[in-house]
Amino acid sequence: MTGTWQVIDRYSLEIKRAALECRIRPVVYFCAMSNAVPKLGSFCWIELATTDQAAAKHFYGSLFGWTANDVPIGPPGQFYTMFQLAGRQVAAGYTLRPDQLTRGVPPHWGLYILVESADATAERIAKAGGNVLMPPFDALDVGRMAVIKDPAGAAFSIWQAKKSGEFVTAEPGALCWADLNSPDPVRATRFYTDVFGWNYTVDTHSDPPSGYLHIQNGSDFIGGVPPLRPESARIPPHWLSYFQVADCDSTAARAREMGAKFCLEPFTMENVGRFAILDDPQGAAFAIFQPMPRK
Secondary structure: OOOOOOOOOOOOHHHHHHHHHOOOOOOOOOOOOOOOOOOOOOEEEEEEEEOOHHHHHHHHHHHHOOEEEEEEOOOOOOEEEEEEEOOEEEEEEEEOOHHHHHOOOOOEEEEEEEOOOHHHHHHHHHHOOOEEEEEEEEEOOOEEEEEEEOOOOOEEEEEEEOOOOOOOEOOOOOEEEEEEEOOOHHHHHHHHHHHHOOEEEEOOOOOOOOOOEEEEEOOEEEEEEOOOOHHHHHOOOEEEEEEEOOOHHHHHHHHHHOOOEEEEEEEEEOOOEEEEEEEOOOOOEEEEEEEOOOO
16 A cells, blocks of 8 residues: 555644543453455555654564565655564555645554445535545555544545455454544444444443444454543544554553553453553554453
8 A cells, every 4th residue: 555644733732631540441352353365344454644754664663573665656755664573564654745734644553444345435524514624545566444533533545455455453463443433422433333334332331331332344353442431522533543562561661661651551451351542662652462361
């Protein structure tokens, strides 16, 4: 996939404050993604937009054990980085263009959702109240994509694959979950159901119930929707990506040594796992998650 742009609001300092106030509850279904060729309606790719590609390669390579393969794109000196985990595709990255920076587009991780037809899905998205920021276009001979903003303002991309390929998930160093943080969860969940056929399971493992919704794509649990809280109005709508790790605390310590800033320090959810939310040195937010053995 080639680099693209996403029009999203800049993360504010309020996100950091709210992350400490809002206990996100991705309970027993964490890491239920299947580690295989992605299914329609599931997350099929994740892409970093950054201000310093070389620094990002060093940071994530050291943090997750990724290796980087730079693919030249556009003018000389511009390239698209394919990240690999043990020789398998796990993520990608590119440098934000000057015009994107002028518009205030911040460093961020962007998610892609697999669809059968980018054009048909874009039409469904428009009818369901979403905003097609970039209409479907061909990404060489690899696939066809579009950039979307849901009705509540969270950005993502859709991907129609023309060539099959594996996307590593649900193992240390790979994407394992994604949370939709939305100021209007009711409208947002209805939108994703209308477009992708997602279903939702209410968290019943908390006492009192947390209100967290687990996103189900077919038989797979792929993410969640935290409940609306008073501080939610201060948080720009966004998808937060979680990467699985073997040891949350040691990974967090390594990230801190390399310049990461923490929105939420390592925190344990009983019978679920230990996680933290952080910004990489360039400011892209993501989470790390260490699952606990299920009882």
